[in-house]
Amino acid sequence: DAKTTQPTSMDCAEGRAANLPCNHSTISGNEYVYWYRQIHSQGPQYIIHGLKNNETNEMASLIITEDRKSSTLILPHATLRDTAVYYCVDKLIFGTGTRLQVFP
Amino acid sequence: KAGVTQTPRYLIKTRGQQVTLSCSPISGHRSVSWYQQTPGQGLQFLFEYFSETQRNKGNFPGRFSGRQFSNSRSEMNVSTLELGDSALYLCASSWGLAGALVDEQYFGPGTRLTVT
Numbered sequence: 001d002a003k004t005t006q007p008t009s010m011d012c013a014e015g016r017a018a019n020l021p022c023n024h025s026t027i028s029g030n031e032y033v034y035w036y037r038q039i040h041s042q043g044p045q046y047i048i049h050g051l052k053n054n055e056t057n058e059m060a061s062l063i064i065t066e067d068r069k070s071s072t073l074i075l076p077h078a079t080l081r082d083t084a085v086y087y088c089v090d091k092l093i094f095g096t097g098t099r100l101q102v103f104p
Numbered sequence: 105k106a107g108v109t110q111t112p113r114y115l116i117k118t119r120g121q122q123v124t125l126s127c128s129p130i131s132g133h134r135s136v137s138w139y140q141q142t143p144g145q146g147l148q149f150l151f152e153y154f155s156e157t158q159r160n161k162g163n164f165p166g167r168f169s170g171r172q173f174s175n176s177r178s179e180m181n182v183s184t185l186e187l188g189d190s191a192l193y194l195c196a197s198s199w200g201l202a203g204a205l206v207d208e209q210y211f212g213p214g215t216r217l218t219v220t
Binding site: 034036038041042043044045046049087091092093094096097 | 108137139146147148149152160162192194196208209210211212213214
């Protein structure tokens with residue numbers, strides 16, 4: 001079964017980079033890793049996805065290890081509005097998520 | 105374009121009753137997935153429907169069932185409700201194209217079900 005593991009919580013100072021790790025050792029060779037975030041009581045919101053190469057969009061960057069067993073989501077300049085639970089997703093299975101708290 | 109809508113937004117039921125939740129996907133999306141979210145278990149995958157067929161299924165008992173209509177709208181049913189079924193039920197839609205490996209999901213606001 002697909003499974004991802006993430007740290008339960010992390011803190012980050014506003015304006016600094018937030019680096020959120022995820023282990024997805026069961027991911028298949030052709031499956032993408034997706035990242036979503038959920039702000040309190042709202043539905044999760046798509047952030048970014050990747051297969052092998054590093055990816056960047058207007059929200060974040062995604063670094064995937066060469067063996068594809070782990071990845072790191074990077075929010076380059078975290079703001080207070082980035083406070084949320086961040087989920088790493090393998091297929092349709094969400095991990096337990098990391099609660100990111102951005103503080104002033 | 106309109107996002108994913110779920111009805112009702114809030115629901116209170118009694119143990120032993122059954123409940124039906126509805127989800128309307130984004131126009132053109134053919135895949136609808138359902139998730140249960142609780143404080144203790146997090147976001148758990150229930151099932152995915154594509155073109156009126158269940159394509160993937162999570163590890164939930166048979167009391168949880170769903171269906172999808174020809175317009176891609178989906179319903180989820182829970183029979184013989186238990187206190188532990190109290191949760192936020194989220195639905196997500198995507199294009200769901202067969203063979204597509206990249207297919208981000210768009211989530212609705214959820215239906216909060218309380219079982220008393």
